[in-house]
Amino acid sequence: MIFKELAIPGVYLISIEKHEDERGFFARSFCQKEFAEYGLCTEFLQCNLSYNKKKGTLRGMHYQIPPYEEVKVVSCLQGAIYDVALDVRKNSKTYGKWVAAELSAENHQMLYIPAGVAHGFQSLRDDSIVYYQMGSFYQPDSGEGIGYNDERFNIQWPILDKIISKKDQSY
Numbered sequence: 001m002i003f004k005e006l007a008i009p010g011v012y013l014i015s016i017e018k019h020e021d022e023r024g025f026f027a028r029s030f031c032q033k034e035f036a037e038y039g040l041c042t043e044f045l046q047c048n049l050s051y052n053k054k055k056g057t058l059r060g061m062h063y064q065i066p067p068y069e070e071v072k073v074v075s076c077l078q079g080a081i082y083d084v085a086l087d088v089r090k091n092s093k094t095y096g097k098w099v100a101a102e103l104s105a106e107n108h109q110m111l112y113i114p115a116g117v118a119h120g121f122q123s124l125r126d127d128s129i130v131y132y133q134m135g136s137f138y139q140p141d142s143g144e145g146i147g148y149n150d151e152r153f154n155i156q157w158p159i160l161d162k163i164i165s166k167k168d169q170s171y
Contacts, residue, residue, distance in 0.1 A: 001014055001015065001016060001017060001028060001029075001031060001034055002014070002015040002016075002017065003034075003038050003112075006085075006099040006101075007094065007097065007099050008085060008087045008092075008094045008097055008098075008099050008117065009092070009093075009094060010112075010114035010117070011085045011087075011099055011111070011112065011113060011114065011117060012038065012040070012111070012112040013101050013109055013110075013111060013112075014073070014109065014110040014111070014112055015107075015108070015109050015110075016028065016029060016108045016109075018108075027108065029075070029108075029110065030044075030073070030133070040071075040112060040114075041071040041114075041135040043135065044073070044133040044134060044135055045134060045135065045136060045137055046134040046136075046137055046138065047131065047132065047133050047134065048131070048132040048134065049129060049130070049131055049132075050129070050130040050132070051127075051128075051129050052079070052081075052123035052127070052128045052129070052130070053126065053127065054123070054126055054163055055123055055124060055125050055126050055128075055159065056122065056123065056159040056161050056162050056163050057122065057123040057128075057162075057163045057164075058120065058121070058122045058123075058148055058157065058162045058163065058164045058168065059120055059121055059122075059165070059168065060084065060118065060119055060120015060121060060145070060148060060168065061084070061086050061118040061119065061120040061145055061146040061147070061148060061150075061155075061171070062118060062119055062120060062143065062144070062145050063088060063116070063117065063118040063119065063143075063144055063145070063146075064136075064138075064139060064142040064143055064144065065142050065144055068136060068137075068139040068142040069115030069116055069136070070113075070115060070134055070135060070136050070138075071112075071113065071114055071115050071134070071135030071136065072111075072112075072113040072119055072132050072133070072134060072135070073110050073111070073112050073113075073132070073133040074103065074110060074111045074113065074119065074121070074130060074131070074132055075103055075108070075109070075110040075111075075130070075131050076103040076104050076105060076128060076129070076130055076131070077105060077129045077130070077131050078105050078127060078128060078129040079104070079105060079123060079124070079125040079126070079127055079128025079129065080102060080103065080104035080105070080106075080123070080124040080125050080128060081102070081103050081104070081121040081122065081123050081124060081128055081130055082100055082101075082102055082121060082122045082124055082157065082158050082159075083100060083101050083102070083103050083111045083119075083120075083121045084098055084099070084100045084119070084120050084121060084122075084155055085098065085099050085100075085111065085113045085117050085118070085119055086098040086117065086118040086119075086120075086146065086153055086155065087116070087117050087118075088116060088117065088118050088146065089116035089117065092116070096152060096153055098153055098155050100155075100156075102124070103121075103130075104124075115135070118145070118146050120148060120155075122157050122158065122159055122162065124158065124159070145167075145168065145171035146171055147169075147171045148162075148164065148168060148171075150171075
């Protein structure tokens, strides 16, 4: 795997290394040893799927407050998403900054999101499926969110016609 740290400390774009032949390819999407070499979470306690029926579906910006912060490794198994990480760690020198990456079934890339960083995405195609590996269990009472359109952060979403839940609109 190839790990590229983005402009927010601890946020990594992870690319697989394909071993291809006439049948297709084989690649690792997780290796405890390699994740540990970068100081990343190596224990995933929960995995989630998000099916997004329509292009433009926006989910986020979500995070959990202490002591239940979440580490996430996000990938797109079908379709494509615009995946966003927003630093909400108060003592971080990149507090309020965001980064984004296009994750798709074709590029097989993953976004590693450390604890204290909010996460959201917008589907770029109909029928997109997002897969999350979670470093901690979901704690509903610790879930928080930030408005996808909060002017303090000015996240630039690629699709103007958004489909957003009432809960995500309320942040």
